[in-house]
Amino acid sequence: MKKTIIIFLFILLAVFAVLTFLDKGEYxxxxxxxxxxxxxxxxxxxxxAVPDQNYEGLVNQYRKIIQRFPANGLTRKIYIKIGKIYLLKKDYVKARAGFQEALTRYPDDPALCAEALMHIGNSFELEAKYDEAKTAYRQIIGQYAATDIGMSMPMYLITLNSKIGRPADAEKASAEALVFYDAIAKKNPETKYAFASQRMSAAVHFARGDTQKGIHLLGQMLNRYADSEMMTPQQIVLIVKTINTMSVANLKDYDTPIAIYQDFLNQHPRHQYSVYLQKTINGLKELKEKNIGIRFQAVPQSQNAQE
Amino acid sequence: MSSESKSKQPIALIKTAISTLFTHPQILSPYAIIAFYEFLIFELLFFAPRYPLVTFFGPIIRKLEGEVFLHYPFSYYVLAKWFQSTLLQSVIFVVLNSFFIGVSIAIINAINNGQPVILKAAFKRAAASYVHLFIGAALPVATMIGLSQLHELVINRALVIRSTSGIYYILKQMVLLSVPYFNLFLAVFSTALFIYVIPGIIIDKKKIFGALASNFKILWKSFGFTLLVLILPALIYLPVILLQSTTSIYKDAAPPELLGILAIVGVILSIVIDIIHYTTMTTYYLLKKEEK
Structure with a gap:
């Protein structure tokens, strides 16, 4: 039996050694x-509470990984990590150098470049160097518009200007944001960027105090993307909640949301969310009669139109 | 092998079986084969998310579990989940283990009869009755799955209890926290219901129905004793259950590799428990036979 066990152990070790040898190192x-x-x-x-050598130790660890796996797809993200370590250390110059390295090495990766620039902007913000921060953010808008970060940047610039007490800049940023989102929607029709740009445009209108315009934009979205995969349960709930909050809570206007949802039901009577929207209409009508605050209908993950 | 008085004392019977294993290590040879292929399967699953096996396993893992489970440390969740899955372990038990358990029982029978242990003869004996062994092993597995389904009804009922205090809350907690321990009991209970089937097939060369009849005949008189004898060795599995069911407490402190280690330790212990179960109950079966 000893011989058999030795043979078994040998086979197991051989399989382990061969598979370890063949592994390309990604794991x-x-x-x-x-x-x-x-x-x-x-x-x-x-x-x-962390001593300086711990920061440097971790950076060295990341540098070693980069050296060992230079061609790996995950390596590019490590430069961002290095920058983030220095951000934690409040060594903003070194942090920016880390992010800049990602930009220089991977100019063909828009998502990574947008992320690196966002962190660069953030590092300037932490130093209260707002103009430099805005330059970085504008660079994202100019060069990496069709990325998730790029899409959020015009809106962020409005918030930043408001936050640092520059209302004129905020106003200018909001006008630019509307132009930007309009251009994105036209340039990338029927894409997730067109969808997001319409939602962001509504948010800009709300930020500008043009609530009615924002509500109508969201209403248009409901109809336009009714059968699109982008209109997920989360999205529809978000849109309905935003319309209700802005319209009912801010304007005490029950009729506009009711009209929007009714229009949707007329155009899409067998839509999977028709029951949800009908309940929302009923709820709004009830609230209007009683003239009390808003309450949202729970939406199931998947709703049968035949219900 | 042992006196009649010893036959109804669980500890004495287990001790006798263990000492038999030490004096006749040949009984362990079939279990060494079981351990070999269990380790081999574990090794293959361990390397499944890596090149070159990922070319085959990658799409399966991606479809069944999600992309993230192809990467460290989440791959360990898949390793532990798949390796310990009821489906995989049931198929291994019914298709392969049944045969090797049959071989080990044939060896015990030869030792009991004072015959020389010839592995080839034991393999031949098990091979001749493979179909019956297969069914004999499938029965406890099917019973366990059936009982687990019933247990799941209880769990589902407990889950809808919304109380956060009082008797219903205590009941809910008891049901939910005892799930892994109760599953162990169900496995032992299902094994106990058919434990004499394989000895009947191998020792008395019975077919499945004959073996089932003699199994229930023995159980009719000694089910409680049989269950107790099977529960005692199964208790060595409790630390694994305890560690596996409390991973949420120490998951940040422990390396992800612990999940894989626990899975392999769990299977090693299952093999040890099977060795003690089948050696002990075969010894008892032979004693009963001698009593006649």
Missing amino acids: GMEKQLWRAQKQFEQIARDPK
Whole structure:
């Protein structure tokens, strides 16, 4: 039996050795990255209590991973990580150098470049260098508009200007944002960017105090994207809640949302969310009669139109 | 092998079976094969998210679990889940383990009869009755799955209890927290219901129905004793259950590899429990036979 056990052990070890040898190393990299991430989280919990050598130690760890796996798809994200470590350390110059390295090395990756620029802008904000921050954010809008970060930037600029007490700049940013979102929708029709741009345009209108316009834009979205995959349950709930909040809570106007949902039901009587919208209409009518606050209907994940 | 008085003492019977294993390690040979292929399957699943096996396993993992489970550390969840899945372990038990357990029982029978242990003969004996062994192993597995389904009804009922205090809350907590322990009991209970089937097939060369009849005949007189004898070795599995059911408490402190380690330790312990179960109950079966 001993001989048999030795043969079995040999086979198991041989299989292990062969499969380890054939492995391209991606798994090993993920393991090292995960361990580094754990250290990063530990530092992030209380950055002030962490000695300087821990920051440098983690940066060195990340640099070693880059050296060992230069061609790996995950490597590009490590430069962002290095920048974030220095952000935690409040060493903004080194942080920006890390983000800049990502920009320089991977100019063909718009999402990564947008993220790097966003962190660069953020580092300037932390130093209260708002003009430099805005330059970085504008660079995202100009060069990486068709990214998730790019889409959110015009809106963010409005918020930033308002936050730092520059209403004239905020007003200018909001006008630019409307032009930007309009252009994006025209340039990328029927894409997620067109969908997001319409939603963002509504948000800009709300920020400008043009509530009615924002509500109508969201109403248009409901009809336009009724059968689109982009109109997920979360999106429809978000749109309905926004319309209700802006219209009922802010304007005490029950009729506009009712008209929007009724119009939707007329155009899409067998839509999977018709029951949900009908209930919302009923709820709004009830609230209008009683003249009390708003309450939202719970929406199921999937609703049968035949119900 | 042992006196009649010892036959109804659970601890004494288990001790006798263990000492038999030490004096006749040949009984362990079939279990060494079981351990080998269990380790091999574990190894293949361990490497499943990596090149080159990922080319085959990648699409399956992606479809069944999601993209993230192809990467560290989430791949360990898939390793532990798949390796310990009822489906995989049931198929292994019914298709392969049944045969090797049959071989080990044939070896015990030869030792009991004072015959020399010839592995080839034991393999031949099990092979001749493979169809019956297959069914004999499928019965406890099917029973366990059936009982688990019933248990699931209880769990589902407990889940709809909304109380956050009082008797209903205590009941809910008891049902939910005892799930892994109750599953262990169900496995032992299902094994106990058919434990003498394989010895009957191998030792008395019975077919499945004959083996079932003699199984229930023995159980009629000694079900409680049989269940107790099977429960005692199964208790060694409790630490694994405890560690697996409390991962949420220590998951941040423990490395993800622990999930894989627990899975392999769990299977090793299952094999050890099977060895003790079948050796002990075969010993008892032979004693009963000698009593006649």
